[in-house]
Amino acid sequence: MTSIAVIAVSPAGEAVARRIAALLPGARLHGRRGRVDACDEPFDDTVSHLRRLFAAGTGIVGVCSAGILIRALAPLLNDKTAEPPVLAVSADGASLLPLLGGHHGANRLAAVLAEGLGGHAALTTAGDVALGLALDEPPAGWRVANPEAAKAVAAALLAGEPVRLTVERGDAGWLTAPGLGDHGRLSLRVTDRLAMAGELTLHPPVLALGVGCERDTDPAELIALAEQCLAEAGLAAGAVACVASLELKADEPAVHALAAHLGVAARFFTAAALEAEFPRLATPSAVVFRETGCHGVAEGAALAAAGAAGQLLLAKRKSARATCAIAGAASAIDPARTGRRRGRLSVIGIGPGDAAWRTNEVDRILAEATDLVGYRLYLDLLGSAVDGKARHDGAMGAEEDRTRQALDLAAEGRHVALVCSGDAGIYALATLVFELMERENRPDWNRLEITVSPGVSALQAASARAGAMINHDFCTISLSDLLTPWPVIEARVRAAAEGDFVIAFYNPVSLRRRRQLPEALAILAAHRPPATPVVIARNLGRPGEVVRITTLAGLDLAEIDMLTIVLVGNSETRIMERGQQRRVFTPRGYAGKQR
Numbered sequence: 113m114t115s116i117a118v119i120a121v122s123p124a125g126e127a128v129a130r131r132i133a134a135l136l137p138g139a140r141l142h143g144r145r146g147r148v149d150a151c152d153e154p155f156d157d158t159v160s161h162l163r164r165l166f167a168a169g170t171g172i173v174g175v176c177s178a179g180i181l182i183r184a185l186a187p188l189l190n191d192k193t194a195e196p197p198v199l200a201v202s203a204d205g206a207s208l209l210p211l212l213g214g215h216h217g218a219n220r221l222a223a224v225l226a227e228g229l230g231g232h233a234a235l236t237t238a239g240d241v242a243l244g245l246a247l248d249e250p251p252a253g254w255r256v257a258n259p260e261a262a263k264a265v266a267a268a269l270l271a272g273e274p275v276r277l278t279v280e281r282g283d284a285g286w287l288t289a290p291g292l293g294d295h296g297r298l299s300l301r302v303t304d305r306l307a308m309a310g311e312l313t314l315h316p317p318v319l320a321l322g323v324g325c326e327r328d329t330d331p332a333e334l335i336a337l338a339e340q341c342l343a344e345a346g347l348a349a350g351a352v353a354c355v356a357s358l359e360l361k362a363d364e365p366a367v368h369a370l371a372a373h374l375g376v377a378a379r380f381f382t383a384a385a386l387e388a389e390f391p392r393l394a395t396p397s398a399v400v401f402r403e404t405g406c407h408g409v410a411e412g413a414a415l416a417a418a419g420a421a422g423q424l425l426l427a428k429r430k431s432a433r434a435t436c437a438i439a440g441a442a443s444a445i446d447p448a449r450t451g452r453r454r455g456r457l458s459v460i461g462i463g464p465g466d467a468a469w470r471t472n473e474v475d476r477i478l479a480e481a482t483d484l485v486g487y488r489l490y491l492d493l494l495g496s497a498v499d500g501k502a503r504h505d506g507a508m509g510a511e512e513d514r515t516r517q518a519l520d521l522a523a524e525g526r527h528v529a530l531v532c533s534g535d536a537g538i539y540a541l542a543t544l545v546f547e548l549m550e551r552e553n554r555p556d557w558n559r560l561e562i563t564v565s566p567g568v569s570a571l572q573a574a575s576a577r578a579g580a581m582i583n584h585d586f587c588t589i590s591l592s593d594l595l596t597p598w599p600v601i602e603a604r605v606r607a608a609a610e611g612d613f614v615i616a617f618y619n620p621v622s623l624r625r626r627r628q629l630p631e632a633l634a635i636l637a638a639h640r641p642p643a644t645p646v647v648i649a650r651n652l653g654r655p656g657e658v659v660r661i662t663t664l665a666g667l668d669l670a671e672i673d674m675l676t677i678v679l680v681g682n683s684e685t686r687i688m689e690r691g692q693q694r695r696v697f698t699p700r701g702y703a704g705k706q707r
Contacts, residue, residue, distance in 0.1 A: 282316025322414025461567020464653030486531030579695030
């Protein structure tokens with residue numbers, strides 16, 4: 113299912129919107145600013161917000177009139193095959209109307225929410241109403257070989273005409289519509305074989321493609337080999353449930369490229385799990401055993417994924433640098449219960465705390481992640497985004513423990529989000545991830561998919577709140593000497609002062625560290641006049657936010673604590689007062705350019 117945004121445009125629908133968000137794991141509550149403020153993502157303009165979500169492929173459950181959704185999205189409706197689900201829900205939750213994407217999840221969502229809310233799902237698609245199924249939206253993992261034939265079959269069934277059902281492989285128990293039987297002018301075939309002209313063909317997910325390859329094999333070679341194997345066996349790519357291999361290949365680009373090409377999951381097994389398939393291998397190899405610890409990678413992986421009742425349908429085939437084999441399962445293969453996925457660690461910056469300052473990429477990662485690791489305050493700031501996730505709280509000061517835990521969890525095949533405030537790469541944990549990996553060189557960590565997603569940093573937020581202080585050259589300096597010796601920090605402050613940089617001081621004080629900021633300011637005083645603008649920003653994007661513009665001479669150290677960032681201007685930075693506005697900015701030289 114795609115990610116879901118639950119839209120509340122007024123206080124009247126807020127309570128139902130919250131109930132809906134709670135019923136849908138990973139769903140986020142979006143509220144019209146000034147009307148529904150306590151939400152995951154506030155917005156100002158309803159129409160533009162709905163259009164942005166729809167264009168991004170996000171499912172929409174709007175607790176509002178259907179007309180609002182129709183008028184907002186009408187200009188974007190040009191490809192019904194690519195529409196995300198869109199539902200309108202009445203403010204009392206009694207009526208749920210799938211408007212778009214009925215066979216892309218909207219009808220399913222309506223049914224789920226109707227049960228949870230005690231309302232009525234107003235399904236209007238003919239198949240769902242009269243037949244109780246949608247032939248063009250089969251169960252998860254199934255593929256429709258020729259969607260254009262589904263309309264003719266559905267129309268025949270709706271007209272009371274019998275349709276011949278032939279099941280060659282897979283459990284087709286869900287195909288229970290009246291009229292499906294042993295005879296009929298039209299035919300519906302459930303098979304792992306190639307589609308035949310003139311009949312509707314559904315492919316159940318019953319094939320496992322086992323592969324092996326040398327390091328850095330060209331993805332095109334592996335894809336070509338897999339397609340050749342399917343063609344040789346007369347099997348349909350649409351019936352492939354997963355691509356399987358040895359865990360040593362979990363970071364092999366060719367394996368993942370093949371899975372993406374087929375639109376299926378990649379799953380991996382230990383050498384011991386593949387060696388357990390030794391009695392069923394058609395072409396065991398002592399050479400492969402010496403290299404990997406199992407007598408067959410391609411055949412073993414295919415059989416392991418197909419399960420104990422599975423059969424080898426095509427023995428190992430080779431190309432210059434790759435191998436491939438195919439196994440068929442007795443029933444549908446569920447990749448979520450097969451082998452292990454490649455572990456993924458996403459190091460994310462959630463910004464200062466306000467959900468509106470989180471990037472869409474970070475929100476998507478939070479929705480997809482299975483586990484969240486972070487300092488407990490940062491996880492608390494995520495609100496409902498933690499719902500349905502395995503939460504792993506950590507204490508302040510235990511950064512290495514949290515990072516190691518995140519790497520270990522990801523190595524188990526999970527998708528872990530390591531949560532940092534601000535930007536993950538600015539005084540946060542992104543660098544510690546790579547430092548640990550370099551230091552320990554663990555194979556299970558080295559095979560992980562690692563991504564770093566940026567966030568709004570405290571220095572950006574403070575500058576923006578106060579005006580435009582970092583519009584020219586600037587630097588950041590942490591005054592914490594827990595990891596960096598004070599003489600090194602002192603030298604950096606002096607160099608920044610001499611270089612006339614705008615300076616953002618992170619970690620200016622702590623309960624026991626009180627002398628560093630005064631000493632840094634004393635260095636600056638030798639290079640900057642007392643009237644140099646200073647911004648003190650505390651609790652940015654959180655309740656109790658304070659942003660104050662002052663000067664070096666007027667700076668009160670009692671205002672500064674562990675949750676504060678201090679920005680000190682350069683020789684050009686100035687304070688502007690116009691009307692009721694007081695802003696601080698650093699010119700970049702545009703005025704001189706006009707001369």
